[in-house]
Amino acid sequence: MPIQTPESSKTPFFAKTIPNTLALPCQAEHVFVLDDESALPVLQAALVPGESYKVIGSASNLVLPSHLHDRVVLVALEGIEVIQEDATSALITVAAGQPWHEWVQTALAAGWHGLENLALIPGTVGAAPVQNIGAYGVEVSQNIEYVRVWDFDAGAIRQLSRQDCQFAYRKSLFKQPHGQRLLILSVCFRLTKRPAWRPVLSYPDLKELAADEAQVTPQRVFDRVVSVRRHKLPDPMEIPNVGSFFKNPVVTQATVESLRQRYPDLVAYRQADGSQKLAAGWLIDKCGWKGRRLGAVGMHHRQALVLINAENGQAADVLALADAVQKDVLEMFGVTLDVEPNCWV
Ligand SMILES: Cc1cc2nc3c(=O)[nH]c(=O)nc-3n(C[C@H](O)[C@H](O)[C@H](O)COP(=O)(O)OP(=O)(O)OC[C@H]3O[C@@H](n4cnc5c(N)ncnc54)[C@H](O)[C@@H]3O)c2cc1C
DSSP states (O other), rough: OOOHHHHTOSSEEEEEEEEOOOOOEEEEEEEEOOOOOGGGGHHHHSTTTTTTTEESOOOSEEOOSSSSEEEEEEOOOOOEEEEEEESSSSEEEETTBHHHHHHHHHHHHHTOOOOOGGTTSBBBBTTTTTTTOOTTTEEEEGEEEEEEETTTTTTTTEEEETTTTTBBBOOOGGSTTTGGEEEEEEEEEEEEEEOOOOOOSSSGGGGGHHGGGGGGOOHHHHHHHHHHHHSSEEEEEEEEEEEEEEEOOOOOHHHHHHHHHHHHHHEEEETSOOOEOOOOHHHHHHHHHHEEEEEEEEOOOOOOEEOOOOESSSSSHHHHHHHHHHHHHHHHHHHHOOSSSOOOO
């Protein structure tokens, strides 16, 4: 019997195993690989109106089921284009399928700065605005000028300004119900050139660079971030994980004061609006979960916020552990932990 190809079946969808950084087994039945914007009308026509679909970059922030029945668009668009450049800044459009860390390296080498603190985050450029990736005191939204999307409701390309994207901590329009009908095609960054560039060194791990701020270069910040991340976070190629499994809970000043009476060493960071961000890893550690396993999965021994798939666990194992951790944190601190990756289980 001949092997069925997209041509012979007259469908642009394939069945495909979805590699993911949590190493969960996942077979998707209908996958469309988007590697050229000219294929968008074909994709639009192939999706049944009203039927749900999923968009995947590199699956580094997903908890996937063993079988994904929805139609899946795998974003593989490539390209980097300089829109405008002068002595102090550059406007660059990067296609959604470009690997994030490679783009950070390219920008650094070209003298376009502002992304150094976001080095070594796995994933694609197109996924970065979705949860407004952030690390070491910087969020990607600070450097975004606009985002180009394919709007499945309109069947057309639209350009969304930074304000349109409604960025907040680990949030954006793309996480809201209507935003999930938008496929990000490219992201336009406004980056700074030296000497206009200013380092962001507020995060504790970068404080030692701050002592010598006049000598700090973008390369030094990049190197420091890469080295700290390599030391603190398990490499998903060796120990499957999705980075932080929970968001840092944002609470009121009164909650922090009350908790500090019982836990004087509570870790909390004051936010610009007066609220406080608690360190979820600290809460999890205090509940005794750091380095502890539940079946095939566990919380990492160096970073309690990172859930690892130690021994070929399944999505159900991941969710059972997440649930146990959430319950313990709620019971001990009265604080709700929200899951950070997208759970499609
Ligand atoms: C070791 C490790 C460390 C990490 N550290 C950080 C960190 O420091 N900070 C941080 O913020 N995150 C971190 N993450 C999480 C992850 O890297 C980011 O969320 C990343 O942006 C996900 O990219 P992706 O291409 O893998 O997206 P996926 O996991 O494929 O998708 C994530 C979400 O984005 C949507 N999506 C993807 N591409 C598109 C597109 N083109 N258009 C519309 N929607 C799209 C998906 O539908 C899904 O909802 C880490 C993950 C790992 C494994």
